[in-house]
Amino acid sequence: MAELSVSKLAEVQKVTPPRRGVPGGECDSELIDRYLAGNEEAFNRLVLRHQRRTVNLAYRFLGNYEDACDVAQEAFVRVYKSLRRFKRDCSFKTWLYKVVLNLCRNKYRWKKRRGEFGNISIDSGVTNDCDGPMQIPDDTLSVARELRRKEIQSRIRESLATLPRNHREILVLRHMEDLSYADMSKLLGCAEGTIKSRLHRARAEIRKLLADVVES
Amino acid sequence: MDCERIRPFLDDFAEGELKPPHKQKVEEHLKACPLCRKELASIREVIRLLRESGQVEEPPDFLQQVRQRIERRRRHVLGRLLPRPVPARVLVPVGCVILAAFGIWLAYRQFSPRERMARYPMAEDRKPKLIARTYAREPTAGYPTEEAEKLRELARASKGLGELAPEASNESGIVAHKDFDGDEAASLALADKEGEAYHTRLARRGYEEEALRRLKAPARGAAGAQVSPPIARKAGLAATDAHGAERKLQGKKAESQIERWGAQAGAVYVRQAEERAELAEAGRSVHGRELSPREKDTESLVSANGIALAGADMPRELRSAGQEVERIPGVAEERAKNHFLAAMPARGTTPEVEEGLQNALQLEKAHEELPVNGIEEGVTQPFDEKHGKRGEAAWFARGDSRARMSDTAFQEGQETTEQDQTLSFFNFLPSAGRVNGDVLLTWQEAGGGAIPELVLQVKDRKKALAQIRKIVADLGGTVEPATREESKYVLASGAAYADALLVKLKAEAYESVLGRFGVRARAPVVPATKPESGESIEGTQTTSQRRGPITFIIRLKEVSEQSHPQQSPPK
Numbered sequence: 001m002a003e004l005s006v007s008k009l010a011e012v013q014k015v016t017p018p019r020r021g022v023p024g025g026e027c028d029s030e031l032i033d034r035y036l037a038g039n040e041e042a043f044n045r046l047v048l049r050h051q052r053r054t055v056n057l058a059y060r061f062l063g064n065y066e067d068a069c070d071v072a073q074e075a076f077v078r079v080y081k082s083l084r085r086f087k088r089d090c091s092f093k094t095w096l097y098k099v100v101l102n103l104c105r106n107k108y109r110w111k112k113r114r115g116e117f118g119n120i121s122i123d124s125g126v127t128n129d130c131d132g133p134m135q136i137p138d139d140t141l142s143v144a145r146e147l148r149r150k151e152i153q154s155r156i157r158e159s160l161a162t163l164p165r166n167h168r169e170i171l172v173l174r175h176m177e178d179l180s181y182a183d184m185s186k187l188l189g190c191a192e193g194t195i196k197s198r199l200h201r202a203r204a205e206i207r208k209l210l211a212d213v214v215e216s
Numbered sequence: 217m218d219c220e221r222i223r224p225f226l227d228d229f230a231e232g233e234l235k236p237p238h239k240q241k242v243e244e245h246l247k248a249c250p251l252c253r254k255e256l257a258s259i260r261e262v263i264r265l266l267r268e269s270g271q272v273e274e275p276p277d278f279l280q281q282v283r284q285r286i287e288r289r290r291r292h293v294l295g296r297l298l299p300r301p302v303p304a305r306v307l308v309p310v311g312c313v314i315l316a317a318f319g320i321w322l323a324y325r326q327f328s329p330r331e332r333m334a335r336y337p338m339a340e341d342r343k344p345k346l347i348a349r350t351y352a353r354e355p356t357a358g359y360p361t362e363e364a365e366k367l368r369e370l371a372r373a374s375k376g377l378g379e380l381a382p383e384a385s386n387e388s389g390i391v392a393h394k395d396f397d398g399d400e401a402a403s404l405a406l407a408d409k410e411g412e413a414y415h416t417r418l419a420r421r422g423y424e425e426e427a428l429r430r431l432k433a434p435a436r437g438a439a440g441a442q443v444s445p446p447i448a449r450k451a452g453l454a455a456t457d458a459h460g461a462e463r464k465l466q467g468k469k470a471e472s473q474i475e476r477w478g479a480q481a482g483a484v485y486v487r488q489a490e491e492r493a494e495l496a497e498a499g500r501s502v503h504g505r506e507l508s509p510r511e512k513d514t515e516s517l518v519s520a521n522g523i524a525l526a527g528a529d530m531p532r533e534l535r536s537a538g539q540e541v542e543r544i545p546g547v548a549e550e551r552a553k554n555h556f557l558a559a560m561p562a563r564g565t566t567p568e569v570e571e572g573l574q575n576a577l578q579l580e581k582a583h584e585e586l587p588v589n590g591i592e593e594g595v596t597q598p599f600d601e602k603h604g605k606r607g608e609a610a611w612f613a614r615g616d617s618r619a620r621m622s623d624t625a626f627q628e629g630q631e632t633t634e635q636d637q638t639l640s641f642f643n644f645l646p647s648a649g650r651v652n653g654d655v656l657l658t659w660q661e662a663g664g665g666a667i668p669e670l671v672l673q674v675k676d677r678k679k680a681l682a683q684i685r686k687i688v689a690d691l692g693g694t695v696e697p698a699t700r701e702e703s704k705y706v707l708a709s710g711a712a713y714a715d716a717l718l719v720k721l722k723a724e725a726y727e728s729v730l731g732r733f734g735v736r737a738r739a740p741v742v743p744a745t746k747p748e749s750g751e752s753i754e755g756t757q758t759t760s761q762r763r764g765p766i767t768f769i770i771r772l773k774e775v776s777e778q779s780h781p782q783q784s785p786p787k
Contacts, residue, residue, distance in 0.1 A: 065272065207258055
């Protein structure tokens, strides 16, 4: 995964570099404490740290890059407003994921009510246009393989899009976000046994949809 | 192991989550089965594809956009807090209309006779007189002329709102009907004359309270406290005697409470049943145990029935349990509760749950229209919010620990408990903690003595021992072999082997022990006192109504045939 360079960060987000004596590797908890003490820059760092995974999580749920960015930004606004109420009974990442998940569900329901899509909308293939999402290329692959990889990613996105919402969420959280069953249980509000059972069915469904990809 | 039974485990195996001994079994099977190996490879490939599906980049100005949103949100909130100016041409007419409507409403409240009457609580003695006065002003159509004239006379003699002149305060002076006193007369007049709204309001609030007030009044003569037929009728009472009326009134309140519990508990049960169904589909029990094909079918059936049965059926089950209550003084409550416990096996109970269940059962009994004879003072308790809340907690607690079953299974369960079949449907519930039919033959609860005794005749002593230890341990108690000193009783003839176990646990858990054995207390153990008066009552208090730790003996007798144990009096 390509990393954004520090200079690009400073240019785009206008973030001042860390002061001397203040380590750049603070954990989320420390940043939250600094923010609650009145340090706005600590919040900026939290955003920078989690922005990519937030956008990706929302994109995997919704299948639309614009909606994903909208939801991810809104999630951080909610976090900004309610960080004081964060009880720290789970990691900040899990809490943030919960906010994103709820916003994605709201967005999904809202769009469905408006008839904007039958299931969810899919970005038409991978593109490097400025309107679509910028895929992070794997520089180790040849061009042909890179194209093949993008094809597969597109098929995965399409297959995920056809799954029921709860199956899609479970697959994304477990295999793409690599969450443990315990974290998923907290996020989704159901027992681990239920999650395993749904995951089993979700995998069976997506295996059918990706049968040709798996075979090849 | 065949492929069908291996397949449910392949997902966990692919993720490296499968634990022994299943893991070894799967590995062994995979060595010999190319189909399952292919299936496993397919699962792993899908997982790999999902994991390596890549990421997208966030917009380069993401943080700026977040900050702009935050700023916009701030401005928006501030703007809404500031009042907006309202044009006068809108404000003035709207304000006038509002003020006028308010004035009309105030006037109505102040001057309407019916509204004035409604403000007076029924319990006040003045109310019926006020009613009489009010109706004296109006034609009492449908009312006997003589009585109507009396009412009018009373009204003329009244000196103020709600007051009667001294000469008219004689009760017999305001009797509208020879059988009723003044309160009832007025009530009847109201019922006949008044519109539905006030009548309903009074019936709901006033008649019931009035009837209860009369029931609690000192007894009049040999008949005891009575509720006259018209009052009883207006209050919706089916019976006119004290007990029947009180029960009915309690039952009406209890019914709504039970319905509410049913709806709330139903939501919990549906969720539990759905989870159970999903696990059954995956070949797992709720505890993660692998299910046999037969168990899997049963689990699916039980949980499917549970989903269907939950919610609105909850009150029906309560009533089914309540219908089995035998109306015998002193033991009705115990039998009802044991029956209820037998119908609803729990994997674990606490004293609070047991108490809540007891309260729930008492309320259910209040719902029944029981005959006067055989109802014992003190057995039922009046309904109050505290009992209702505890009962509610009990239901939620049991909903978390209890499995749901179909009506058929419920009936079968009752029959198997009584007919002593080898396999009852309770066996399908893992760790239900019951002594099932192939172990327990008969039981007897011995009364009196320093140490109470529960005598179990069993077919298989070892199985019974193991189950008893588990049941008592689940309830937080201990089991030790009783010494010779502690077990002095003569064994019944026909017993091949006898064990005497000294069991120590909390008194509140005693009934749970009985419930797990599927037994019903036949005889109370310790005399008790009536809570209000302090006098002893006919009938006794059971072990569970005591508090603190208790010790009792369980005697196991292994017999080849069913026999009735003989009980020797304690020393």
